[in-house]
Amino acid sequence: MHYKIVLFIYLLSLSLTAQIQEKVDFTKATLNISVLPDSKEIKGNVTYNFKVLQAIDSIFLDAKNMTFTSVKLKNKNVTFKTNDEQIIIKKNLKKDKSYTLQLEYTAKPKQTVYFIGWDKNSTHNQVWTQGQGKYTSHWLPSFDDMNEKVEYDLNITFDKNYEVIANGKLTNKKTNDTSTTWFFDMEKPISSYLLAFAIGDYNAKVLESKSGIPIELYYYPNDSLNVEPTYRYTKKIFDFLEDEIGVAYPWQNYKQIPVKDFLYAGMENTTATIFSDGYMIDEDAFIDKNYVNVNAHELAHQWFGDLVTEVDGHHHWLQEGFATYYALLAEKEIFGEDYFYWKLYDTAQILQSNSENNKGEALTNDKASSLTFYEKGAWALVMLKNKVGAKAFKKRIKRYLEKYQFENVKISDFISEMEHASETDLSDFYSEWISGKQFPTEKVFEYLKNNSESIATYLSLQKNITGLETSIDSIKAIDTTFFNTTSTKLKKHILNTYSEHLISNTIKKQILTSNELLVRQALIKNTSKIDTKLKALYESLLNDKSYITIENALYKLFLNFPEDRNLYLDKTSTTIGFPDKNVRLLWLTLALVTENYNSLKTKEYYDELGSYTGKEYSPETRETAFQYLYQTFGFTDFHLKNLLQATAHHSWRFKKFARGLTDELLKDEDYKNRFKAMLPNLNEEENHYIKSKLN
Numbered sequence: 001m002h003y004k005i006v007l008f009i010y011l012l013s014l015s016l017t018a019q020i021q022e023k024v025d026f027t028k029a030t031l032n033i034s035v036l037p038d039s040k041e042i043k044g045n046v047t048y049n050f051k052v053l054q055a056i057d058s059i060f061l062d063a064k065n066m067t068f069t070s071v072k073l074k075n076k077n078v079t080f081k082t083n084d085e086q087i088i089i090k091k092n093l094k095k096d097k098s099y100t101l102q103l104e105y106t107a108k109p110k111q112t113v114y115f116i117g118w119d120k121n122s123t124h125n126q127v128w129t130q131g132q133g134k135y136t137s138h139w140l141p142s143f144d145d146m147n148e149k150v151e152y153d154l155n156i157t158f159d160k161n162y163e164v165i166a167n168g169k170l171t172n173k174k175t176n177d178t179s180t181t182w183f184f185d186m187e188k189p190i191s192s193y194l195l196a197f198a199i200g201d202y203n204a205k206v207l208e209s210k211s212g213i214p215i216e217l218y219y220y221p222n223d224s225l226n227v228e229p230t231y232r233y234t235k236k237i238f239d240f241l242e243d244e245i246g247v248a249y250p251w252q253n254y255k256q257i258p259v260k261d262f263l264y265a266g267m268e269n270t271t272a273t274i275f276s277d278g279y280m281i282d283e284d285a286f287i288d289k290n291y292v293n294v295n296a297h298e299l300a301h302q303w304f305g306d307l308v309t310e311v312d313g314h315h316h317w318l319q320e321g322f323a324t325y326y327a328l329l330a331e332k333e334i335f336g337e338d339y340f341y342w343k344l345y346d347t348a349q350i351l352q353s354n355s356e357n358n359k360g361e362a363l364t365n366d367k368a369s370s371l372t373f374y375e376k377g378a379w380a381l382v383m384l385k386n387k388v389g390a391k392a393f394k395k396r397i398k399r400y401l402e403k404y405q406f407e408n409v410k411i412s413d414f415i416s417e418m419e420h421a422s423e424t425d426l427s428d429f430y431s432e433w434i435s436g437k438q439f440p441t442e443k444v445f446e447y448l449k450n451n452s453e454s455i456a457t458y459l460s461l462q463k464n465i466t467g468l469e470t471s472i473d474s475i476k477a478i479d480t481t482f483f484n485t486t487s488t489k490l491k492k493h494i495l496n497t498y499s500e501h502l503i504s505n506t507i508k509k510q511i512l513t514s515n516e517l518l519v520r521q522a523l524i525k526n527t528s529k530i531d532t533k534l535k536a537l538y539e540s541l542l543n544d545k546s547y548i549t550i551e552n553a554l555y556k557l558f559l560n561f562p563e564d565r566n567l568y569l570d571k572t573s574t575t576i577g578f579p580d581k582n583v584r585l586l587w588l589t590l591a592l593v594t595e596n597y598n599s600l601k602t603k604e605y606y607d608e609l610g611s612y613t614g615k616e617y618s619p620e621t622r623e624t625a626f627q628y629l630y631q632t633f634g635f636t637d638f639h640l641k642n643l644l645q646a647t648a649h650h651s652w653r654f655k656k657f658a659r660g661l662t663d664e665l666l667k668d669e670d671y672k673n674r675f676k677a678m679l680p681n682l683n684e685e686e687n688h689y690i691k692s693k694l695n
């Protein structure tokens with residue numbers, strides 16, 4: 001899910017309908033595992049306690065491609081069968097009896113556990129997990145069914161020089177010569193997709209919420225200066241959500257851990273959110289790409305998703321819609337009302353256009369897009385609160401969470417709670433917002449107009465301009481609106497909407513002499529031709545504290561004023577940009593295509609740009625480096641090898657990009673022959689895709 005350059009990819013994958021085991025109730029699990037990075041294996045044992053609800057002759061656990069060395073029921077060996085998916089234990093079990101089941105196993109997970117680094121030259125070694133959509137049963141015999149909630153206590157043994165973080169509270173650490181065992185305690189049951197651990201080189205900063213919950217913020221030792229901008233407002237968000245939701249945070253502590261090459265923006269594992277280290281940002285990046293929204297979103301899931309969990313994918317709105325909605329409220333608290341309503345406006349526009357193109361989806365559709373689950377889902381709650389009233393809404397959210405805590409929920413459970421609140425029948429609301437496919441555009445825009453003056457002004461400007469005959473009249477109308485507002489969002493939207501010849505030089509001058517960073521950014525993004533009279537003012541953008549502004553300004557000034565290219569390059573030669581190195585990658589490309597710019601360093605620049613295609617860099621960095629090279633100089637064999645390696649990357653988005661680019665290159669005979677020549681020197685994984693294409 002993303003609207004701009006910055007990508008916010010949330011979790012989309014849903015659990016498939018898992019086999020349900022209703023006659024037994026698993027209550028507690030104690031897990032002792034060793035994580036083995038050299039063989040990429042998990043080895044250990046788990047003890048489950050369960051109760052038999054109805055007499056039964058067999059039980060099973062989901063266990064993908066595991067080897068079991070011992071299986072004991074009530075301390076006695078039992079016979080068992082395994083297949084690629086499960087372990088099945090045949091035994092007559094009596095109603096109302098409690099049992100313990102001990103399993104000793106080795107797993108070699110193909111997914112769900114990711115070993116990053118761990119080769120000879122790697123300096124950045126990590127292991128982390130992603131349960132949702134990937135199945136914890138790849139590393140632990142467990143339950144792919146979200147309805148089976150178990151209290152899991154994780155004990156993990158690993159090299160003592162690393163830090164291990166998992167669900168729950170760290171109660172003990174035991175170290176011998178080389179390894180440490182970390183003991184984690186959970187007090188309440190969770191679905192197994194929320195189990196997680198992360199291992200790496202970390203330090204932590206510890207805060208405490210107003211209510212006394214410890215909040216641990218992890219970071220890489222050399223990232224200490226980025227801790228403040230990255231985790232800015234964390235305590236404020238935490239305190240706000242506890243207060244707004246009205247139910248105390250349900251777990252013992254809260255931890256946030258950045259990891260390399262993560263699959264999504266963030267994942268709300270109970271007490272242990274894992275997120276992409278692309279959000280570990282410096283001060284200057286904050287304005288454009290910060291962690292605030294993801295921070296609030298994953299925290300809101302600790303209630304909506306982790307405390308009360310959907311029965312299945314048809315009820316996914318109860319997780320993603322709610323997390324998106326509460327994150328938006330937290331952002332409103334931090335960035336203000338104008339931010340809140342314009343963000344809703346932006347999503348309403350996309351939802352409206354989808355709906356008009358017959359792509360509208362019901363919130364009850366388990367295959368719906370993330371746009372539906374997240375954004376339409378949040379909108380449904382905005383409108384529901386508007387309908388039943390803020391006070392009643394809050395009261396019933398609290399009731400709903402308390403009534404269903406540590407259990408699973410359906411949309412009907414939530415709706416009936418709300419019906420009690422408002423003492424009104426919500427069937428119209430349900431058919432319009434939940435089961436209906438169309439986006440209720442008219443009501444939504446009416447709501448926005450009534451609540452936001454700047455949006456009302458913008459909508460009337462749009463209406464006004466369509467009626468005007470000449471561009472001079474349009475310029476005048478835009479001028480008047482622009483100079484009469486203090487809303488940054490309105491100014492930005494005007495610049496994004498109207499073509500640059502309708503924006504007067506008076507407006508441009510005003511912007512370029514102001515310090516409204518986001519309006520300045522909108523101006524440069526929407527500029528192609530720079531008026532020579534405004535050249536010096538445009539050059540001031542290179543000093544802005546925004547990496548998006550600098551990237552755009554460098555590129556546009558470079559194109560508009562070839563005579564000053566060296567000057568612009570000198571001025572930005574030390575700027576790196578976001579963690580994905582947006583400015584540096586552009587800079588290297590421009591430096592290389594500029595004749596006579598630091599000619600002695602040409603090779604150095606070229607090697608540096610090429611090095612960013614390598615696997616030690618993030619998918620975002622690599623993708624941009626590949627694109628710049630493709631558009632300018634083409635690829636060496638070194639780049640091609642990195643590209644082939646990327647065709648098997650665990651991030652589906654990056655893998656798709658790499659495969660698309662490879663397909664493109666294969667249309668060229670020269671590249672095709674070079675790929676062929678490389679085959680003998682590739683490993684099996686790298687070979688896989690290109691071989692299938694060459695045959």
Ligand SMILES: [Zn+2]
Pocket residue numbers: 010011297301319320323
């Ligand atoms: Zn989410």
